[in-house]
Amino acid sequence: MSIGHTLLGLLESGPRHGYDLKRAFDEKFGHDRPLHYGQVYSTMSRLLKNGLVEVDGIEAGGGPERKRYAITEAGITDVERWLATPEKPEPYLQSTLYTKVVLALLTHRDAADILDGQRSEHLRSMRILTDRKRKGDLADQLICDHALFHLEADLRWLELTAARLDKLREAVAR
Amino acid sequence: MTAPAGSLLVARDLRKAYGPTTALDGAEFSIHPGEVVAVMGPSGSGKSTLLHCLAGIVTPDSGSITYDGREVTAMSDAERSALRRSAFGFVFQFGQLVPELTCVENVALPLRLSGSSRKEAERTALAWMERLEVDDLRKKRPGEVSGGQGQRVAVARSLVTNPRVVFADEPTGALDSFNGERVMELLTDAARSANTAVVLVTHEARVAAYSDREIVVRDGRSRDMERVV
Ligand SMILES: Nc1ncnc2c1ncn2[C@@H]1O[C@H](COP(=O)(O)OP(=O)(O)O)[C@@H](O)[C@H]1O
Ligand SMILES: [Mg+2]
Numbered sequence: 493m494s495i496g497h498t499l500l501g502l503l504e505s506g507p508r509h510g511y512d513l514k515r516a517f518d519e520k521f522g523h524d525r526p527l528h529y530g531q532v533y534s535t536m537s538r539l540l541k542n543g544l545v546e547v548d549g550i551e552a553g554g555g556p557e558r559k560r561y562a563i564t565e566a567g568i569t570d571v572e573r574w575l576a577t578p579e580k581p582e583p584y585l586q587s588t589l590y591t592k593v594v595l596a597l598l599t600h601r602d603a604a605d606i607l608d609g610q611r612s613e614h615l616r617s618m619r620i621l622t623d624r625k626r627k628g629d630l631a632d633q634l635i636c637d638h639a640l641f642h643l644e645a646d647l648r649w650l651e652l653t654a655a656r657l658d659k660l661r662e663a664v665a666r
Numbered sequence: 667m668t669a670p671a672g673s674l675l676v677a678r679d680l681r682k683a684y685g686p687t688t689a690l691d692g693a694e695f696s697i698h699p700g701e702v703v704a705v706m707g708p709s710g711s712g713k714s715t716l717l718h719c720l721a722g723i724v725t726p727d728s729g730s731i732t733y734d735g736r737e738v739t740a741m742s743d744a745e746r747s748a749l750r751r752s753a754f755g756f757v758f759q760f761g762q763l764v765p766e767l768t769c770v771e772n773v774a775l776p777l778r779l780s781g782s783s784r785k786e787a788e789r790t791a792l793a794w795m796e797r798l799e800v801d802d803l804r805k806k807r808p809g810e811v812s813g814g815q816g817q818r819v820a821v822a823r824s825l826v827t828n829p830r831v832v833f834a835d836e837p838t839g840a841l842d843s844f845n846g847e848r849v850m851e852l853l854t855d856a857a858r859s860a861n862t863a864v865v866l867v868t869h870e871a872r873v874a875a876y877s878d879r880e881i882v883v884r885d886g887r888s889r890d891m892e893r894v895v
Contacts, residue, residue, distance in 0.1 A: 608882055611706070611871075612891040618875035626851060640872060647871040655708055 494588075495527070496535050497574040500544060500567050501595035507548040507562040510536060520664070521591050536561060544570055571599070575606055578613035581643055589646075593653060597661045607654045614643050614650075674699045674863055675831060680719055680729035682712075682886075689715040690726065691886030699830065700861040702854055704874035707883035713867045714835055716883060720865060721754055721833045722746040734830075751780055755824030755832040755862075757853070759839040762820050763808035770795065770804035773823040780827065794822040798852050814845030821853045825862065832857060835867045843872065850876040 495517075502508065502516050510532055518526040536559075539545045544567035551558040563571075575592050589610060596603040618640055625636040653660070673696040682690040689712045697703050705713050718724035720731060722738050731738040733753070738746065755776075756762070763772045770791050777787035795801040798818040803811050811819065817837060824832050837853065838846030854876045857864045868874050879892045 604884065608889060608891065611882070612880070615871060615874060615880060615891075618871060619877075622872075622875040640875070644871050651708070651869070 494574065495531060496539060496544075497571060498591050498595065499532070499535055500539065500563055501571045501575075501599060503545060503561060503563040504568060504571060504595075504599045507560050509551065509558065509560050513561070520594055521587075539567070542566075571595070572601075575601060576609065578609045581614045581617045581646065586646070586649060589650070589653075593657075593660070594664050597657070597664050603657055603661075604654060607650050611647060611650055614647055618643050670696060670698070672698055675720060675731070675733050675865075677716075677720055677731045678729055680716065680726045680731070682715055682719060682724065682726045688886050690719065690729075693729075693883065693886060693888040694890070695720060695865075695881065695888060697831070697863045697865060699863055700858060701879075702857065702864040702866060702877045704877035704880040705865060705867045705883060705888075706869060706874055706880050709869065711883045712886040713883050715886075716888065717833050717835050717865055717867050721756070721831075722750055751776065752827065753830045755827060755829035757817070757820050757824045757832065757834040757837040759836040760813075760816075763816060763823075765808050767807070768804060769800065769806055769808065769811065769819045772808065772819060773826055776823060776827045791822070791826055794826050794856075795819070797825075797856055798822045812845075814841050814849065817841060817845070817849045818852060821849060821856070825856055825860065828860060829862055831863045831865065833865050836869075837866070838868070838870065838873050846870070846873060 498517060498521060499513055502513060508516065510529075513536075514527050514529065514532045536545065540547070544564060545561045546564055547559050548562035549560040551560070575596055579588055592606050593603045596606055621636040621640050621643075625633045625640075628636070675695070675697050677693065677695040680690045680693040691712075693712065693716050695716065705716060707713050715724060719726045722731075722741070725739060729739075733749065738749070741749065763769075764775065767775065770788055773791035773795055774784070774787035777790060778784065782790075792801055792804060795804060798821055800815055800818045800822065803815055803819065808816055808819070817840075821837070824834070832853070834853065838849050841849060850873055854864065856862075866873070866877055874880055882889045882891060
């Protein structure tokens with residue numbers, strides 16, 4: 493999962509201090525893996541260098557966690573592009589997809605669009621596997637079926653999430 | 667949306683309400699000859715209503731449907747049922763075979779209804795049953811065959827008139843995944859070799875993977891995923 497894009501997305505609703513960014517990330521996405529401060533600052537300095545964020549103010553007392561960051565136009569474009577690009581279908585995508593959906597809801601983008609785009613990307617892979625299965629021998633069929641069932645599991649999660657978008661929107665707004 | 671050139675069946679801005687319920691709210695659709703298009707979307711989103719409108723079974727409140735250049739909504743009931751009989755085939759989730767008839771009589775029924783002799787109709791029916799690998803069931807009645815076999819008989823029946831379009835609404839919905847996939851494989855193979863288009867309503871990704879492309883229906887509106895990307 494892209495921590496940089498996630499932090500950028502969190503900044504889209506308004507400037508935040510480093511410590512505040514970490515807290516928002518951990519609360520929304522870091523259930524089993526909270527960020528280290530070190531990760532936040534190395535990520536933020538990379539984003540600064542690339543012009544995707546700017547320092548918007550520094551609190552008295554110094555220390556890197558006291559810097560307040562704001563997203564730039566280039567940063568917004570970068571988040572937009574990341575959200576709109578479907579993930580390559582592979583196992584255990586859930587955390588990235590979940591992050592994208594939550595960020596889309598937080599930034600008032602169309603989360604259903606992201607899910608539709610991802611379904612389409614998954615189906616593209618599933619068509620290729622299905623075609624290989626049709627033309628192949630039993631071994632091909634079994635190998636393709638294994639991959640197909642995994643992709644199908646992603647999609648079942650995706651459909652369930654799509655059906656719960658309204659509830660999720662309420663939950664993330666809190 | 668402009669339909670791509672060479673489309674066989676095109677729907678534009680379809681709207682349909684059942685009392686206070688909006689089933690279709692500006693849905694669009696197009697399909698080429700021989701193409702298999704999956705119609706996906708959550709339950710209650712309007713997939714079946716879209717299929718019924720496309721097939722001339724339900725008349726939309728507004729919007730246009732053209733089949734081979736002819737406006738379906740402007741046809742008389744008699745013209746529409748003639749079109750359904752001659753150009754369309756249907757497969758539903760279940761309950762479509764006549765229980766009193768044998769399987770071969772069921773498959774032959776659409777031909778009998780358009781005036782073929784019994785002998786001729788059953789000969790063609792049997793060829794399709796061979797194709798769907800259910801010819802050994804010809805003397806059995808629907809109540810004596812399994813769900814998967816019954817769906818293959820239904821697929822044979824949908825293809826027996828050489829339709830240009832088969833409408834399939836959750837054709838594997840009542841089957842386990844092995845039988846469901848076998849039905850899809852046989853249906854799409856047969857349809858592709860006869861250049862028959864298939865409108866395939868399904869919420870199952872593994873079934874949709876037998877299509878060439880998909881559209882997604884949500885709240886009565888459709889989204890063509892190919893033309894989005
Ligand atoms: N004959 C009908 N009478 C009343 N409401 C209907 C009828 N057919 C469909 N609806 C309603 O229209 C909406 C779309 O239904 P449908 O097209 O069957 O959806 P789907 O096939 O995607 O599950 C639903 O809210 C459904 O309850
Ligand atoms: Mg339905």
